[in-house]
Amino acid sequence: MSNSDHAGTQGRPRRHATGDSGTDRLAASTVGVLTLAVGIVLFVAQILPFVDGWVYPVVIGAVTIALLVFGRRAAARARTATARLWAGWAGLTASVVVFAAINLVGLGGALVSILLVVIVVNALIALWFRSGVHAAIVQWLGFGWAVVAYLYGVGPWAAIVLALAGLWWVGRIGMSRAVVASTTLLIPLTLALALHPVTHDGLAIDGGDIATAAGLTALALLIGAVIGRREQYASFWPTMRVTAIVFLVLQILLAGTPAVAAVFEPVDPLPSLLGALAAWFVAALVATAVPTRPGIASALTYPAVLWAVIASSVWFGGPWPTIIAAVALAVPLGCRLLAGAPCGILGGVSSDGRGVVLPTLGIALLVGFALVGTSAGVSVVIPVLIVVGVGLIIVVGRLTWT
Numbered sequence: 001m002s003n004s005d006h007a008g009t010q011g012r013p014r015r016h017a018t019g020d021s022g023t024d025r026l027a028a029s030t031v032g033v034l035t036l037a038v039g040i041v042l043f044v045a046q047i048l049p050f051v052d053g054w055v056y057p058v059v060i061g062a063v064t065i066a067l068l069v070f071g072r073r074a075a076a077r078a079r080t081a082t083a084r085l086w087a088g089w090a091g092l093t094a095s096v097v098v099f100a101a102i103n104l105v106g107l108g109g110a111l112v113s114i115l116l117v118v119i120v121v122n123a124l125i126a127l128w129f130r131s132g133v134h135a136a137i138v139q140w141l142g143f144g145w146a147v148v149a150y151l152y153g154v155g156p157w158a159a160i161v162l163a164l165a166g167l168w169w170v171g172r173i174g175m176s177r178a179v180v181a182s183t184t185l186l187i188p189l190t191l192a193l194a195l196h197p198v199t200h201d202g203l204a205i206d207g208g209d210i211a212t213a214a215g216l217t218a219l220a221l222l223i224g225a226v227i228g229r230r231e232q233y234a235s236f237w238p239t240m241r242v243t244a245i246v247f248l249v250l251q252i253l254l255a256g257t258p259a260v261a262a263v264f265e266p267v268d269p270l271p272s273l274l275g276a277l278a279a280w281f282v283a284a285l286v287a288t289a290v291p292t293r294p295g296i297a298s299a300l301t302y303p304a305v306l307w308a309v310i311a312s313s314v315w316f317g318g319p320w321p322t323i324i325a326a327v328a329l330a331v332p333l334g335c336r337l338l339a340g341a342p343c344g345i346l347g348g349v350s351s352d353g354r355g356v357v358l359p360t361l362g363i364a365l366l367v368g369f370a371l372v373g374t375s376a377g378v379s380v381v382i383p384v385l386i387v388v389g390v391g392l393i394i395v396v397g398r399l400t401w402t
Contacts, residue, residue, distance in 0.1 A: 057100040064093040087129040091122040115145040132176025135169055139182045146193055159190040171232050180239040188216035199271040207264040208272030211310045215276030217244055218283035218303040225292035237293040248302040255309040256325030269314045276307055326370035333359040
């Protein structure tokens, strides 16, 4: 080939792909699909009275096939994010097709079965596109199915399988923070739902179920800390640990709030509390006997704190749940602030300015939480808040001036 063959292109600026082009493509795809969906819905709504019932699922089915084709074309061009976006929309429209088709054949009342079909269809799409976010959505669809099935007296076994499938996904398909986070939350939640008939006589969910979930969370953390030593699960444990602790901290704060504790007061708490305590002790003993990832000891303290808050609410009541919650959450913050030693995720902030400011702010908020939760009088609240505020100003001032 001669140099003259390139003469027409040498003077032209070349186009380079940038990160913004991928973002623009995703935005354009999203807007396009939304516009198409609105148009189809309006069109079908206009013609629905004049056409047979099978037309609606056929039209939406054709749209689903088109979305899947677009997704595979994007995947073939290595546009993974765009491909998974198309797959997500295809999962949504496929779910509509399932509901419409089953209603068409006269099985609209079988809600539990319909949801199972929707879950299977979306699981296949998630696997086809290897989409972690889609897989996590399928897991939560499974939990929604479990709640509906629970009302009909059906065990949540499919939801348990989907929750545990997150471990398989990370090991075989690839690391996905969305899958890890949903797996971390759903393993204890689905198992607690399965154990509810064992520990309760009625259908109502109460603090006993929360205690059971706390004990099961300890076991889930143990599993994550053990398998996290394998190479394919190297990133599993950090994400799981943070997800579990944040969720447990929120539950501790809610359980320590008197109004919330009164709503979820268990009728017969002893089976749940004893079962949760046994699960926690098993997790703690195994964690000391087998090799695990670092951080399991501090992570296991949070299920124990949640159990203690619920137990104190049942057996002592009054201000004790709030006090226990506030003090237990303030301890790791105090460790970081005073000794510089990270005691758990709440104290494990960076060693720069945030290592002082964030723990101090956290302690101040916990003091306010304790005072409000224990219904302390204004004569107590105002002086304590002033002392905490002055202390915060002094600490921040020292950090700024030194």
